[in-house]
Amino acid sequence: MAAIESNKARIAKRVIEVLEFFDDEHPQATVMDIVRRFDRPQSSTSELLSNLVGLGLLYKDRQTRSYSLTPRAAMLGGAVQPRMVRDGRLVGLIDRLSAQTGLGVAVFSMVGLKAQVCSWRTGTRKLRTANAMGLAGGQQEHLSDSAAGWLLLSTVQQPQRDGMLRRLNAEAAPERRFAFADMVTRVQQCRDTGNATGIAGFGSIADVTAVLLPGLPENQPLAVGFVYEPSDQIDAAALLRTLQDAVARSVSEEAPASAGVQSLFNAA
Numbered sequence: 001m002a003a004i005e006s007n008k009a010r011i012a013k014r015v016i017e018v019l020e021f022f023d024d025e026h027p028q029a030t031v032m033d034i035v036r037r038f039d040r041p042q043s044s045t046s047e048l049l050s051n052l053v054g055l056g057l058l059y060k061d062r063q064t065r066s067y068s069l070t071p072r073a074a075m076l077g078g079a080v081q082p083r084m085v086r087d088g089r090l091v092g093l094i095d096r097l098s099a100q101t102g103l104g105v106a107v108f109s110m111v112g113l114k115a116q117v118c119s120w121r122t123g124t125r126k127l128r129t130a131n132a133m134g135l136a137g138g139q140q141e142h143l144s145d146s147a148a149g150w151l152l153l154s155t156v157q158q159p160q161r162d163g164m165l166r167r168l169n170a171e172a173a174p175e176r177r178f179a180f181a182d183m184v185t186r187v188q189q190c191r192d193t194g195n196a197t198g199i200a201g202f203g204s205i206a207d208v209t210a211v212l213l214p215g216l217p218e219n220q221p222l223a224v225g226f227v228y229e230p231s232d233q234i235d236a237a238a239l240l241r242t243l244q245d246a247v248a249r250s251v252s253e254e255a256p257a258s259a260g261v262q263s264l265f266n267a268a
Contacts, residue, residue, distance in 0.1 A: 014040065014048060019057070019073060020137040025122055028066040082216050084250065090213070093224065093250045094121050100242065104135065104227040108148040108210065109220075113168055114140040115149035117202065118222065127229060130203035135227065139202050144168045144178060146201030148210045148223050154191035155212065155221040161187065195243070197236045200227050209239045211247055 017038050021029055031046045049067055052058040057073045060066075084090050090107070097105045104123035109116050117139045127135060143149035144165065153161060165184065169177055190196045200206040210225025224247070226239050 011048075014038070015052070016138065018048065018052065019069070022069045023120065023122075023137065028061070028064075028068045030064075030066050082220075084213060084215065089250045089253060090222075090224075093246055094119065097224070097226070097243070097246055098123070100246075101226065101239070103239075104206075106135065106148070106208070106210075106225055106227050108152060108223045108225065110143065110149075110152040110155075111140060113143055113164060113171075115143050115146055115152055115201070116140045123228070125229075127204050127206050127227065129205075135202055135204060141201040142168055142172065142176070144172065144183060145176060145199075147196040147198030147208050148225060149201070150183075150187050150198070151190045151194075151196040151210055151212060151223050152221050154187045154196075155218060157218075195240055196223075196225075197240065205229060207234075207236070209236050209243065211240070211243045213247065214251055 018034060021034060021037060026033070031042060031049060034040065034049070035042050035045050049058060049060075053060050053067070056070055058067045059070055061068070078086050084093075094105050094107065097103075098121045102124040104127060105121040106117055107119040109118040117135060117137050120135050120137050122134075129135060131139070141149060143153045153164065156164060162184065165180060165187070169180060169183075172178075195209070195211045197209045198207060200208040204227070206227050206229050208225045208227050210223045213222045213224060216222055224243065226243065228234055228239075
């Protein structure tokens with residue numbers, strides 16, 4: 001029974017890996033692209049992709065034998081997401097930040113005691129990381145190991161937050177353990193300001209400057225941030241102002257649209 005459950009978990013993981021493979025750098029993929037990326041057997045990968053085509057989650061181009069995502073894949077779960085996600089403003093925010101700066105832009109979420117790259121938009125310069133795939137959607141890191149993690153952790157109320165920090169420290173490898181009091185202060189500062197700048201983590205040498213997205217459920221925080229390798233040309237304070245202005249503009253975009261809809265009903 002345990003073996004059956006484990007196999008189901010592996011299949012579910014492989015489905016998510018395939019869906020997350022597609023991004024601005026990989027709008028299409030062949031069977032071999034997926035095989036090489038995740039080191040999977042060709043036969044089972046081909047079968048999986050065919051099944052996803054049958055489910056309406058992938059298109060298959062018969063001439064190039066490549067696959068791409070369908071609108072159904074993009075819309076799964078959209079109806080029950082926060083409005084910023086559901087109405088596309090979050091994607092628009094990522095587009096705007098990427099075009100404005102040329103830097104990598106990430107959206108981070110919290111999964112238990114880990115920070116996850118929920119969405120990744122590559123910048124004009126590739127980041128150096130210990131991971132051969134570089135940064136990518138779905139990657140996870142302990143909350144204590146990245147500035148985005150500190151920021152997400154700051155949304156948790158006390159005393160649960162301190163309990164999470166103690167558990168993170170207890171489970172960390174010796175080289176990843178931290179001074180508890182220092183981390184408490186660091187996370188509280190994130191809570192007070194709603195932003196964080198520091199190590200990006202996820203195997204990279206990069207830094208991140210991130211802010212929390214407003215209006216989300218307390219237990220479902222999201223943070224958006226620039227990810228960049230430190231240099232004299234990077235002004236973290238200026239990046240923070242850019243983020244804050246862009247997020248504020250995205251939030252304010254909701255009001256005119258809502259007002260327009262209401263006026264149509266009033267006119268009727």
